[in-house]
Amino acid sequence: MEFNDDAVKMQDDVGKPWRYEEDGCTVTRTCVWSAPGCHPVGCGLKVYVKDGEVVKIEGDENHPVTKGRLCVRCLAMKDFLYHPDRIIYPMKRDRADRGKDKWERCSWDEAIAIIKKNYDEVKEKYGVQSMVAFMGTGRQGNIGATGAHRVLGTPNGCYPLSGFSCYGPRVSITMDVIGSSYPEIDYAGGLPGGYEDPAFTVPEIIIQWGKEPIYSSPDGFFGHAIIDLMKRGAKLINVNPRITWTGSRAIENVRLRPGTDAALAMAMLNVIIEEKLYDAEFVDLWCYGFEQLAERVKEMPPSKAAEICEVPEEQIIRVARLYANAKPASIAWGVSIDQSPNGSQAGQAILALMSITGNMDVPGGQVLVDMTAGDGGMQEDIDSVGWPEMKQELRDTIIGREEFPFYTGGLKMSQADRQLDALETGKPYGIHLTWLGETNIIAPTCSAQPKRWYDALRKVDFNFATDTWMTPTIQGCCDVVLPLASSLEMETIVPTHYGGSPNYVGALNKCVKCGEAVPEWELYRILGLALNPEAWENREKDFKEFYDIAMMRAYEFDYDELQEKVVIQRDVSYRKYETGKLRPDGAKGFNTSTGRIQLYSPMFEAVGENPLPYYFEAPTTPISTPELAKEYPFTMMSGAREIGYFHSEGRQIEKLRDLCPDPLVELNPKDAETYGIKAGDWVRIENPWGLAFLKAKVTPIIKEGYIQAQHGWWFPEEDAEAPHLYGVWKSNINTLIPHSRMGKLGFGAPFRTTLVKISKAHEDDLVEADRFGLEGEDGKPLVHTDNFFRIDDPTLDPTAR
Amino acid sequence: MSEYGLLIDYEYCTNCHSCEVACEETHDFPPEARGIRVFEDGPFEYADGKWNWNYVPVPSDRCDLCARRVMNHQQPACVHHCLAQVMQFGRIDDLVEEFKKKPRQVLWMPN
């Protein structure tokens, strides 16, 4: 292609104000955080609006970290905004018509009146604790539990994923061990000069532990920063049962057996302590319980861990040495830590690794949040607006409190597994009203045993939802739905890691309005004023005021300044334990009860957990349940991300669906051969708890005897009505995950260690699966030959807690 | 007047698909007939335990190097949005010099 050189002089928009005019369009610079579904990464966008409609989206090269880059979900944002399946008006449906596509558009006033009528009745008859506000993953977490505590006035806010197996466990453990909320790897995100900033050091080694950030980018961390760091010399060590793409560029791939992370981390500690490779000065000055830890990890020599984890002993020793000798080095830990009942201990041991090697809060290591910015990082207060005002006796009714005080007390949310029990059994009390706040519980992500959740929710007196899309959950269970705005339709902020990591804060600057959709906070206020007015009247009237009153306390700038600057870096400072910036009281040290990093946790001890890390076998494995494994010889892992989707969201969007049109299960070529399965064949995956059909992806990246299944699948193009519900049960691998297998703290579930058997799906099976829940020509439900999509049989659940 | 093209450092191409979707968005191309496609080589393991796994983006016959954008002084859409920042647009003569500096790259010139 020939161009005139003079014409091809590149220019960029660096330095443009937050809003400007160009070619008849109003261009707004903004950051993004849900929707589209994303955890707070806050990439920069330039949004071009003409006549009230978005006509173009570009990455904003002014953003200090993303620099114009965007992932496919934001690139396809126009198709999200204007998709016909989006919900942009309130809708109602008669309770008797649950599952039928008989939605009627109604006014906001009418929708709120219906919710209020049911709220008042349930409150009067059963009390507010009989209500639950469920939340999904990744939405505006700063106001997550607010829905329950401040809007409904109930203690029961619930993240329904069995064992809260996502993020919460890691954060809770870090709060206890380090006194900070998330030890993100340092990628210079808060430094004005970025990677070239003189304060920054490129880590020599990054361990990606159960994490592939380039695809799971929406976890508060711009995933491709890993690539930026690799280009600048960082070497990777992957701890992952599978070889991932970054694994092909890593210097080591530790392919451990899923669920054995605690054993591996303990053995690495064993080597590092035994060989005196730790930072003795740091340990001496800033750690608590080192001797006990050293004693404990003696029980886990590399030879023993090698057997447990099924990796070579020499590799464990080699990796421990590589990590300890690299200065600096960092560990990016992933959700697989949370998705195991032994994850709390794995997390504890990994935090110990970061700490005793002297990598905590140093350039190129793990960075911690400055607690003295604003008025002392009062993030906790913000998260729990409504909780402090709640009467003690009401707080005490939170579901799961006695059994799981660390979980319910720390997160101020009801324990997920016990919440399902309560829905099913009416114990300790019945549940009569639920709010499904942006969570597609039955096409999960956010649940194990979705069929049980579905059956239980269908029985509740009244369910309403707030969401951006029609989902199988809303179609099957709800009576009213209120429309939520997307990122481009609201004013709010996006702080990386919900404020728990120091890097940067972005503004969401409103670009357009779609129908009658309202932003999350505004919606909470509308509902709150109607249902629980004492908590809302005569207080903040909009998000900006909420920010300036509540959140500003955590930041040193006001809302207007952030809006204009679009992104503000938080100017990372290091070794804050020496300067008193890790504690609100300004004293040196860490924000824990001992002022030190608690390698030995007095808090764990107080709640009946072992104060030191230890290993135990996951609840369903060939070792813990050998009988089960005879019939179900494969171990299924789940939870890995596809870049085009945010869990169950995005399958309607043509450009994204094209990237991954079918639900896939990865299996090893040898297993495929044994079972006569070819690439693209439908595979029947089953165990005593459930059944799912996914298409085979035959690949050597997975070991023999293991499969990796995609989650979150449903088919928006199929029949909407119950019981078919967009084919939500066909490829629903969460139906195979047993319930109530959490660890002592109430955390974790066997999402990565599920025993299953596989076979090539028969033609008849597939016909059966595809017509599941449909009606015949005579209008009657079809009769099914098999107990298709069976539900949990408690007698098969001997190890359930 | 000079010939222009794209230089792609596929060592770091992650198959993030941003080039593909950015191209569709900019030109209103349907997914099945877009201006660029990422191809996969591997994954397979060598006897020494090393892995071969590469993604190589190849523009299609439809790629016009974003003529409208570049004449408007903007980088091509794929180059601008590439998450791994592995794409460069430029004069072939200049790109050849860049190409010589590093292995595992591809240089591409349209019709």
Ligand code: SF4
């Ligand atoms: S990571 Fe999140 S904010 Fe960034 S481009 Fe993707 S969807 Fe948008």
Ligand code: SF4
């Ligand atoms: S240069 Fe433009 S037309 Fe060519 S592949 Fe990239 S985005 Fe598509």
Ligand code: SF4
């Ligand atoms: S955008 Fe860049 S990294 Fe992503 S697939 Fe295309 S060339 Fe590869």
